[in-house]
Amino acid sequence: DQSVCAPLPVLGRDVSVPLVTGGEVTYAALDYAASAPALQRVWDDVAAYAPYYGSVHRGAGYLSQLSTDLFENARRTVAEFLDCREGDQVVFTRSTTDSLNLLAATLPADCQVFVFETEHHASLLPWREARVTFLDAPRTPQQAVATLERALADRDPHGPALVCVTGASNVTGELWPVRELAAAAHAHGARIVLDAAQLAPHHPVSVRDLDVDWVAFSGHKLYAPFGSGVLAGRSDWLRQAEPYLAGGGASRKVTRRTDGGVDVEWHETAARHEAGSPNVIGAYSIASACKALTEAGFEALVAREQHLVREVRAGLARIPEVKVLSLFGDDAPRVGVLSFVVEGWNSSHFAAALSAEYGIGVRDGLFCAHPLVRTLLGGDPGTQGECGAPEAAPGERSLNAIRVSFGAGTPDEHVERFVRAVG
Numbered sequence: 001d002q003s004v005c006a007p008l009p010v011l012g013r014d015v016s017v018p019l020v021t022g023g024e025v026t027y028a029a030l031d032y033a034a035s036a037p038a039l040q041r042v043w044d045d046v047a048a049y050a051p052y053y054g055s056v057h058r059g060a061g062y063l064s065q066l067s068t069d070l071f072e073n074a075r076r077t078v079a080e081f082l083d084c085r086e087g088d089q090v091v092f093t094r095s096t097t098d099s100l101n102l103l104a105a106t107l108p109a110d111c112q113v114f115v116f117e118t119e120h121h122a123s124l125l126p127w128r129e130a131r132v133t134f135l136d137a138p139r140t141p142q143q144a145v146a147t148l149e150r151a152l153a154d155r156d157p158h159g160p161a162l163v164c165v166t167g168a169s170n171v172t173g174e175l176w177p178v179r180e181l182a183a184a185a186h187a188h189g190a191r192i193v194l195d196a197a198q199l200a201p202h203h204p205v206s207v208r209d210l211d212v213d214w215v216a217f218s219g220h221k222l223y224a225p226f227g228s229g230v231l232a233g234r235s236d237w238l239r240q241a242e243p244y245l246a247g248g249g250a251s252r253k254v255t256r257r258t259d260g261g262v263d264v265e266w267h268e269t270a271a272r273h274e275a276g277s278p279n280v281i282g283a284y285s286i287a288s289a290c291k292a293l294t295e296a297g298f299e300a301l302v303a304r305e306q307h308l309v310r311e312v313r314a315g316l317a318r319i320p321e322v323k324v325l326s327l328f329g330d331d332a333p334r335v336g337v338l339s340f341v342v343e344g345w346n347s348s349h350f351a352a353a354l355s356a357e358y359g360i361g362v363r364d365g366l367f368c369a370h371p372l373v374r375t376l377l378g379g380d381p382g383t384q385g386e387c388g389a390p391e392a393a394p395g396e397r398s399l400n401a402i403r404v405s406f407g408a409g410t411p412d413e414h415v416e417r418f419v420r421a422v423g
């Protein structure tokens with residue numbers, strides 16, 4: 001396939017790990033859905049900037065000015081990467097979890113929230129203080145849209161409402177019908193936020209084209225290092241809300257009142273929700289990753305990843321003991337994220353064996369999406385560990401799963417080794 005490009009250089013690509021059988025092998029990082037290895041290019045950009053970094057937003061010195069420019073330019077780069085609308089704000093946060101909690105803190109009074117029970121806990125739990133309706137797991141994308149439409153039709157049409165939906169599942173990798181869900185939300189006067197934690201690293205995201213009101217993603221899944229994330233989108237709810245964090249940088253003017261109290265005027269820009277000294281390197285590295293993906297040709301990276309998805313699917317389909325998990329059917333389009341169970345195996349033991357015997361790093365457990373895993377596996381996985389792996393007794397059906405995930409830095413050999421190892 002001529003459109004398939006070479007994998008992008010990532011950190012850790014040459015790391016050797018010991019095997020229980022003796023010897024060593026190059027580590028195959030197949031847990032991109034948890035955290036993708038940072039691109040070498042991002043690391044190089046950060047290293048090039050490091051000698052020059054200085055205080056941001058507060059300094060008159062040359063290096064402070066430089067850091068401030070880099071930080072503010074990072075916002076513009078992210079806005080371009082997400083194809084934001086005029087007037088949209090880009091707030092730098094710690095992560096997707098932080099971004100969605102920030103949005104939850106800006107909900108207007110009496111806002112109704114609609115969220116599918118299949119969401120990652122980061123998009124399921126922040127709304128619990130609001131009037132939230134949890135929607136049943138759909139079994140087709142069309143059913144997802146119909147379920148949402150029904151729920152919205154029943155709501156009080158005058159009050160504010162928000163729909164929160166994930167673009168690509170962190171468990172099944174399946175793509176959700178975001179554009180259709182956004183159209184349904186807007187037709188009923190509701191807003192929509194897209195959890196793009198798993199979508200943005202695997203697929204170009206256009207806020208304008210999808211017509212979502214906000215999008216959230218994490219740097220560490222988009223080939224940047226840990227510690228930074230983004231909430232981008234409409235500014236009105238953000239501007240009207242109390243700051244997510246109170247402190248320096250968020251305030252424009254603070255005065256002592258004659259009665260002894262303190263008055264504050266908050267900024268109306270993204271700074272309103274970025275109190276404290278910002279993570280300049282985090283923002284800069286996200287921007288660097290956005291540029292690297294764009295320059296490499298995101299379409300070609302998607303083509304490459306889809307080629308790997310086909311390899312994994314075809315390989316797993318040849319193994320009768322393997323059951324790949326899906327809500328929308330085995331042939332549903334998905335990003336490079338697949339979960340499965342292996343008959344006769346406890347998933348944790350299986351994942352441990354892939355590591356010890358083949359140097360392959362995958363994830364096992366419930367993937368911080370308990371209701372979804374429960375639906376997919378048809379049982380209660382218990383409560384041991386938020387994202388962990390409950391033990392199945394010998395001979396018992398495994399109530400957790402194994403997840404393999406990959407992306408722009410994955411060479412074919414990793415996927416081939418994985419399919420061979422599972423077989």
Ligand code: PMP
Nearest residue numbers: 095096097120122170197198218
């Ligand atoms: N949403 C989805 C779909 C995810 O996969 C994840 C991370 N597994 C999150 C949200 C949370 O991301 P973070 O841990 O970076 O906050």
